[in-house]
Amino acid sequence: MRLFNKKKRIQYLGFNDIWFSIIGILIISIIANYLFNNLSERKSIELIFIGWIASLFFTICDWFIIRYILIFLRKKYPDFKDDLKRISFLLLAIIIVILLVDFIGGSFLAKFFTLLGYNSTHTVQLKVLLPIILITIMDMAIYEAIYYYVRLKKSIREEEQAKQVMIQAQLDTLRNQAQPHFLFNSLNTLRDIIDQDSKEDAKGFVDNLSNVYRFILESGNTNLTSIKKELKFAKAYVYIQSERFGDNLQMKWNIPENKLRSMIVPMSLQLLIENAIKHNIVSKAKPLIITIAIKGDFLVVHNKIQAKSTKVSSTKIGLQNIKQRYALITNKLPEIINDGNQFTVSLPLLKLSDQKKNYANTNY
Numbered sequence: 001m002r003l004f005n006k007k008k009r010i011q012y013l014g015f016n017d018i019w020f021s022i023i024g025i026l027i028i029s030i031i032a033n034y035l036f037n038n039l040s041e042r043k044s045i046e047l048i049f050i051g052w053i054a055s056l057f058f059t060i061c062d063w064f065i066i067r068y069i070l071i072f073l074r075k076k077y078p079d080f081k082d083d084l085k086r087i088s089f090l091l092l093a094i095i096i097v098i099l100l101v102d103f104i105g106g107s108f109l110a111k112f113f114t115l116l117g118y119n120s121t122h123t124v125q126l127k128v129l130l131p132i133i134l135i136t137i138m139d140m141a142i143y144e145a146i147y148y149y150v151r152l153k154k155s156i157r158e159e160e161q162a163k164q165v166m167i168q169a170q171l172d173t174l175r176n177q178a179q180p181h182f183l184f185n186s187l188n189t190l191r192d193i194i195d196q197d198s199k200e201d202a203k204g205f206v207d208n209l210s211n212v213y214r215f216i217l218e219s220g221n222t223n224l225t226s227i228k229k230e231l232k233f234a235k236a237y238v239y240i241q242s243e244r245f246g247d248n249l250q251m252k253w254n255i256p257e258n259k260l261r262s263m264i265v266p267m268s269l270q271l272l273i274e275n276a277i278k279h280n281i282v283s284k285a286k287p288l289i290i291t292i293a294i295k296g297d298f299l300v301v302h303n304k305i306q307a308k309s310t311k312v313s314s315t316k317i318g319l320q321n322i323k324q325r326y327a328l329i330t331n332k333l334p335e336i337i338n339d340g341n342q343f344t345v346s347l348p349l350l351k352l353s354d355q356k357k358n359y360a361n362t363n364y
Contacts, residue, residue: 014150
């Protein structure tokens with residue numbers, strides 16, 4: 001039977017209530033015996049014991065009937081929104097059960113003892129039943145309090161797990177979004193090389209592109225990556241772009257050795273370099289100088305704005321992608337400054353401990 005099965009008891013009640021039931025029944029039976037019987041009129045231990053046995057019997061009946069109703073109501077109304085309805089039905093059930101069992105049953109028991117030759121002092125009055133009802137309600141309130149706490153804890157845990165799954169899915173989407181974005185822009189570069197240079201240069205570019213893309217695929221399942229790994233990828237990307245721009249694209253790297261283990265969002269540095277190249281003039285007359293340095297707790301990417309005369313088509317993925325991924329992982333967000341002359345993006349340097357608590361485990 002499920003009521004005598006420990007696993008089922010915990011499932012429906014929130015805890016193993018064996019000792020709680022035993023102690024509760026004993027306490028209520030002693031109180032009931034005192035209320036229902038005039039102990040001053042007891043002439044023997046036998047009568048006192050018989051009176052207590054009668055109270056114990058009715059208390060056990062009350063307890064397990066109400067307990068069964070309590071479990072039935074929890075199965076029928078399991079949601080938080082139904083708590084008021086369930087508790088109202090339970091209170092009504094407590095009153096009805098005690099009235100039926102103690103009032104009617106007690107009256108029959110008193111007559112039964114009289115037929116056996118005992119002068120029963122077991123009296124049943126509604127005003128005497130009131131304290132029994134109140135005590136029983138308090139005991140059932142303990143059941144409800146524990147049940148509410150267990151459900152609330154479970155609900156919070158499930159909500160956190162749902163958030164983790166959702167956040168991980170969003171990160172996967174954003175991360176996977178960034179990879180085609182890189183390929184899309186690289187193919188545009190390849191097209192320009194084919195238009196301007198020889199087939200051999202194009203072949204060399206494709207070879208380098210395949211190596212870079214292999215690096216993307218190998219590290220693409222991570223949500224945080226070290227500065228060291230990101231620099232390796234970014235420099236490989238710059239090498240590919242140098243096939244097209246030569247000395248017109250100049251990079252200044254200022255990354256201390258002791259910061260290489262700090263972490264950032266993967267491909268974020270590459271996306272910022274890509275955006276700078278895409279939206280600015282890169283020519284012999286106006287070489288594009290991109291500075292990448294560590295300042296405090298940020299990786300700073302900086303360039304002078306030298307906007308192209310013709311509007312460049314954009315997928316609008318780069319900066320937004322980076323900001324969204326940082327927002328999902330941590331409370332430390334990128335800082336973007338555009339004063340019309342200089343464009344600066346500062347990426348927070350992260351540690352694993354900087355991740356939000358509801359964020360799923362990070363692979364790195």
